[in-house]
Amino acid sequence: MPASSQGAFGPWQFQLVLLRRMADHQPGLVEDALRELGASRADMREANRRWQAMIRSPRARGAVQRYRSVLGPPEQVLRRRIGDLDCEALRWRLPLWPDLLFEALTGPDGQVWNEWLVRAPYSAGPGLRTVEDLRPWCCTVDEVARAFVPATPMEGTAPTRFRLAFTAPDGSGERTDHVAEFTWGLLQRLDP
Template identity: 75%
Template sequence: MTDLIQTTGPGRPTPLDLQLVLLRRMADHNPGLVEDARRELGVSAAEMREANKRWQAAVRSPRARSAAARWSSVLGPPESTAARRVGGLDCEARRWPVPLWPGLRFEVLAGPDGTVWNEWLVRAPGARGPELRTLEDLTPWSCTVDEAARAFAPARPLEGTAPTRWGLAFTAPDGDGVRREVVAEFTWGLLQRTALREP
């Protein structure tokens, strides 16, 4: 049986759709950035809504493949794969380029049975990451979850408000060198906003 999710064809998700789905989730926090990115991709707001509809229909279809197979059927073969150990469990990290963010890759961590453990944006191998020293460096879309956690260790993970969202709590200096308690929010692994924690 032909997989429901293919890279071409009316009514089926495409690699462009993936970028639009990522942006759709980010629009709650950064509508201006999302609008600029949508225009850069050359699609209308209506086309963005349709892409999300196609994606949701494909994901919820009873004929859809496993999540791991779904990504490959939409994006094609991954640019790279690597064995990885998370805690005491083995998995495979699969990465695809995302033209909208050339310095990032879309990473899927898949277990031996094809179950997806995580789906998010990470820094591309060899790409230079941001220099994160103070709160002022934490601008929207500037860094990934891993980069913020390393720069401001120790960071404590927080439960996200949706499946594609993550949070981190950590201490970081402001421009005057005063250390502040911060909560950073991420969508698909990319920083969206920060807020000072209430004492």
């Protein structure tokens, strides 16, 4: 249910922030999601404006505190060892993507290293065997990287974007090179 743009910033508004960046690549899917949320493009712009003001404020909270205040306590807190560093992955459920969780990966100092959508452990995820299986919003960075080994991470075109280069077979079995572009960890498009 839509919340007032002047009210507390919560999960409804945060989903609009994620959609705002995805609209650059998938405006049709974003329009469908806005209808599902009962939101307008004006609501999406206002949520993004408020989010940007929060993160740029001189009194801004750290990213973890901001996510906790906006999304509440994490549904999952997982300990991870990356190399010789102990990290923590905090995960929240977002109604718009029931099979995914929003994850903030923090380093030993508590700073957020990465923020994106990941597959929820209770969801099987898509079967990715060919390039035809890679449809917008069907899979995450991690899933593509595991399905088409070796995959090479590439710098994204904006802070919330990520690219992955890999080789994948098409329906006839011919292998071709591709670059997948993700926004907030969710597949947006595939470039040959």
